[in-house]
Amino acid sequence: MIETRNFRILRNVVLTILSLWVAVPLFVVVSTSLKPLKDVSGLFQWIPREITLAPYFDIWTTVPLAKYFQNSLVITIAATAFSVTVAVLAAYAIARLPFKGKRVFSLTVLSTQMFPGILFLLPLYLIFTQIRNITGLQLQGSYLGLIITYMTFTLPFAIWMLSGYFASIPKELEEASMIDGTGRMGALFRVILPVAKPGIIAVAVYSFISAWGEVLFASVLTNEATKTLSLGLKAYASESDVFWNQLMAASVVVSLPVLIGFILVQRHLVAGLSAGAVK
Template sequence: MHDTIGNRVFRIVVLTLLAVFVLVPLYVMVTSAMKPLQDVQGAFTWIPTTVTLQPFIDIWSTVPLASYFLNSLIVSSAATALSVVVAIFAAYAVSRYRFKGRTLFTTSVLSTQMFPGVLFLLPLFLIFVNLNQTLGIQLVGTRWGLIITYLTFSLPFAIWMLAGYFDGIPRDLDEAATVDGAGPLRALFSVVLPAARPGVVAVAIYSFMTAWGEVLFASVMTNDENRTLAVGLQLYSTQTNVFWNQIMAASLVVSIPVVVAFLLLQRNFVAGLTAGAVK
């Protein structure tokens, strides 16, 4: 297809506008993080008159950011690992086998994506409270409670996406592995999963990003000891002052793990999303 001058101009204009839309807020965040608090609270200036790295040092003492960072890392990593492991087995069963209730199961999994997460907040909280009262299992205010909560909305998407990705892998590969004497599990791990690596990576990144930046459930299901970063950032705002420069600095710091993971796995992530969308 011939690329006309008009198409090139249109593409350049659109990409320029998108770049401005992304880079301008990022520039404001970075410059605000490197200003003294009085400069941030005063009239906005595009070029800082005073540049300091003190906010990046103060963020660790103003609130226990390191503790919140560790909580988020543990919760997000555990939720991601469990989502990927469970989704692999569930998606493989849905893709390769025909069983009673298969259509109902897949429809139920997909329908969960139609409802906003806030609808599940009160039911989950009541379930956790009742479990504590009847069985003595403490989930509210614990990391495990938050991990289970995140599984409720990351796992359905992971199953749906991986099932579509497994459907695109020829069944001849499974049959060839079976002929060589491999069982279903060996065929899954030695043949199907290597071919489905982009889809698995995409699911892992999605699950991690969802858990890392979630605020609503974390604000209800956690306490002072296991508070996550998304909730902990609110503590830079007190009744008497708002440390805007530290908020910006902390936001940049907590974004690093997600940005680094995305950049390292970008190819697999894009390939996985593309394949999942096609299916």
């Protein structure tokens, strides 16, 4: 009894410390975004002496934030949609279809997660350069180039995740559908996908978050016309001035799509991650 009570106390202390570790930086960001620029410099004040919403209006005129927002939405939504579509087909083949080298392919897909993303930066850059030289297709500085790039590191996890989820679904469901004449693809779209909705949502959220906040590849493979939000935030700092209040306000605005999306699909996300991981 005493050990259980001590464990609960220790657990609550650890959870409180972890919560503060996350909450304090968020509070600093929000607090700074509500201050005029003159109150940002100097000793930090937890409670603003003067609260203003001006930084949230100024962020759209100081830099072309709306354009960066549009670029990020187009690239992220397209990369997520393509990743989920390809991952669903590949994962279903791994989970249901017998083919030679399936285990090797699955392990190869999973092993790609062992390598840091920076290792792929130079090869991708050289590949895009060769494609431009041979075909004339300009992938550097284009939406398509960044969409393909983001798919290279979201697809392996998505395939591995969904293959485990599909394998956990009883085969009898699709077999009954195929007996009724739907065929394999019909069974996939009419039976398997509705049942696997939590797993698909989990993969979509992971792909979206990975692409939305990515900086490394975007800094090399974009130009001023296709610059994303993660790079656009740097524009609030110049050689002589740093608009800290606007930078923090922009950070809050940039975080809202991910936060709202996570809240809306939280239930499906937890269920999808649990089912795929356990299998």
